[in-house]
Amino acid sequence: MATPGARTAQHYRRSVLPYYRRFGSRWGYAMLLGRTRHFGWYEPGQSPWGFAASMRRMEAMTARQLALPAGSRVLDAGCGVGDVARTVAAEGGLRVTGLDGIASDVAIARRRTARATGHAARATRFVVGDYHALPFADGSFDGLYTMESFVHAADPRQALSEFFRVVRPGGRLVMFEYSRTPSAELAPRADSVVSDICELAAMPAMLPHGHLERLVGEAGFAVESVTDITARVLPMLHAFSLLGRVPYAVARSVGRGDLLVNAMSGVELYRHQETWRYNICTAARP
Numbered sequence: 157m158a159t160p161g162a163r164t165a166q167h168y169r170r171s172v173l174p175y176y177r178r179f180g181s182r183w184g185y186a187m188l189l190g191r192t193r194h195f196g197w198y199e200p201g202q203s204p205w206g207f208a209a210s211m212r213r214m215e216a217m218t219a220r221q222l223a224l225p226a227g228s229r230v231l232d233a234g235c236g237v238g239d240v241a242r243t244v245a246a247e248g249g250l251r252v253t254g255l256d257g258i259a260s261d262v263a264i265a266r267r268r269t270a271r272a273t274g275h276a277a278r279a280t281r282f283v284v285g286d287y288h289a290l291p292f293a294d295g296s297f298d299g300l301y302t303m304e305s306f307v308h309a310a311d312p313r314q315a316l317s318e319f320f321r322v323v324r325p326g327g328r329l330v331m332f333e334y335s336r337t338p339s340a341e342l343a344p345r346a347d348s349v350v351s352d353i354c355e356l357a358a359m360p361a362m363l364p365h366g367h368l369e370r371l372v373g374e375a376g377f378a379v380e381s382v383t384d385i386t387a388r389v390l391p392m393l394h395a396f397s398l399l400g401r402v403p404y405a406v407a408r409s410v411g412r413g414d415l416l417v418n419a420m421s422g423v424e425l426y427r428h429q430e431t432w433r434y435n436i437c438t439a440a441r442p
């Protein structure tokens with residue numbers, strides 16, 4: 157039987173990596189979001205098309221939710237190309253270590269930091285790794301955040317126990333993650349859409365509403381708040397649904413809607429808004 161470590165590594169290799177290596181995924185993120193891969197934050201009336209500005213607002217919100225004094229050490233678990241880490245470092249005067257399983261993205265993160273100026277250039281560093289088995293000593297960080305990366309966890313309890321281990325007592329946890337509506341509360345078509353998207357986008361930990369905060373508490377953290385910010389990210393999803401409509405319709409007409417997961421997600425999740433939420437969960441290690 158596979159050990160837990162082998163199982164999480166296998167899930168990453170067989171599901172998460174192939175999802176991010178797909179042409180549609182790479183092309184979409186590169187063309188639309190400069191390889192950063194998270195939703196933007198929109199106040200009412202802001203244009204859905206200002207993707208870069210909206211993502212920087214979301215990243216600044218991460219720093220605010222961490223609410224740590226300047227100089228604090230923070231881990232970004234699932235950092236991608238590091239734009240979140242650089243904004244968080246700059247906004248909060250924090251020292252951010254980014255960790256991701258995609259070596260080529262970590263290389264991009266390091267190059268972008270090498271070209272950056274100011275505090276972010278000095279205060280961000282990046283390592284390749286798996287957040288189920290963090291290569292850091294106990295209590296190494298004053299805070300830890302995830303930005304749409306925990307949904308990929310093959311073993312959410314193991315990942316959270318690692319987060320708990322590396323955050324010092326009194327340190328903070330902030331998670332920007334999606335949750336799904338329980339199957340029993342959805343029409344069959346809506347339920348199968350969200351299940352298919354979780355499967356195709358390798359998101360076994362897009363958990364039913366309320367489960368993430370329960371697991372965070374069971375890992376030993378004291379949950380402080382859970383805020384539903386779905387309305388703040390919806391304009392970007394609307395834009396994606398408009399951009400994805402034609403390619404997804406063409407792919408579906410030949411029975412291969414699954415080939416364009418990102419277009420499918422944009423169209424179907426905007427159409428079936430009852431199936432998901434976007435939450436910020438904040439907690440502290442007692």
Ligand SMILES: C[S@@+](CC[C@H](N)C(=O)[O-])C[C@H]1O[C@@H](n2cnc3c(N)ncnc32)[C@H](O)[C@@H]1O
Nearest residue numbers: 192193194234235236256257286287303305308
């Ligand atoms: C949606 S992307 C978000 C990337 C980044 N946080 C951002 O906002 O641009 C999710 C990221 O989580 C990373 N990830 C998923 N599972 C991981 C794991 N077990 N260990 C480390 N990184 C992981 C993926 O490689 C991917 O880069």
